[in-house]
Amino acid sequence: VRVLHLKENIASLAQLLASTSHGGFPVVCRPKPDHAEVFQGTIKRLELCMLLENEHIFEPETNDESFSSSHHLSYEKITVEKLPNLSRLTMLLNRYTTDPRYQQLFINLEPYVNKSAMSVQAHFSLQRTYVIFRTLGLRHLTVVDPQNRVVGMITRKDLMPFPLEERLRLQLAPQ
Numbered sequence: 384v385r386v387l388h389l390k391e392n393i394a395s396l397a398q399l400l401a402s403t404s405h406g407g408f409p410v411v412c413r414p415k416p417d418h419a420e421v422f423q424g425t426i427k428r429l430e431l432c433m434l435l436e437n438e439h440i441f442e443p444e445t446n447d448e449s450f451s452s453s454h455h456l457s458y459e460k461i462t463v464e465k466l467p468n469l470s471r472l473t474m475l476l477n478r479y480t481t482d483p484r485y486q487q488l489f490i491n492l493e494p495y496v497n498k499s500a501m502s503v504q505a506h507f508s509l510q511r512t513y514v515i516f517r518t519l520g521l522r523h524l525t526v527v528d529p530q531n532r533v534v535g536m537i538t539r540k541d542l543m544p545f546p547l548e549e550r551l552r553l554q555l556a557p558q
Contacts, residue, residue, distance in 0.1 A: 407426065
């Protein structure tokens with residue numbers, strides 16, 4: 384599973400977006416230094432793309448967890464139906480992954496994370512998962528273990544009848 388952190392490196396984020404086509408990503412954080420990373424919420428690909436188009440919100444790495452709160456974008460600026468300029472985004476992602484100065488810049492994702500995102504336990508009923516997807520109109524659902532660590536993502540494609548039936552048949556077939 385590809386997860387993001389509340390404090391994410393610009394070059395790594397650009398590389399992730401350039402190398403995957405995922406529509407959303409789980410966001411994790413480590414509550415205390417000696418704890419495991421736990422699920423905090425999700426963020427959509429389009430929102431990440433809109434954030435990356437606003438270089439003024441990037442900040443250098445700091446030793447503490449504090450980030451300036453004066454650089455936040457409004458909800459209206461990051462929630463879009465589609466990208467306004469795909470070629471510009473492609474050019475930006477390329478620059479962010481190749482220019483070494485973006486290795487030292489970070490973005491605070493905390494204000495943009497959907498903290499009320501749904502998640503299900505790893506051994507949750509497939510039937511109930513399907514019902515949740517259908518009734519809530521979800522595109523993806525995070526799967527967590529009992530300690531709230533991200534162990535997977537379920538997409539609508541995963542719940543399509545034919546691929547699902549085939550995977551179940553293979554899983555249940557005697558070895």
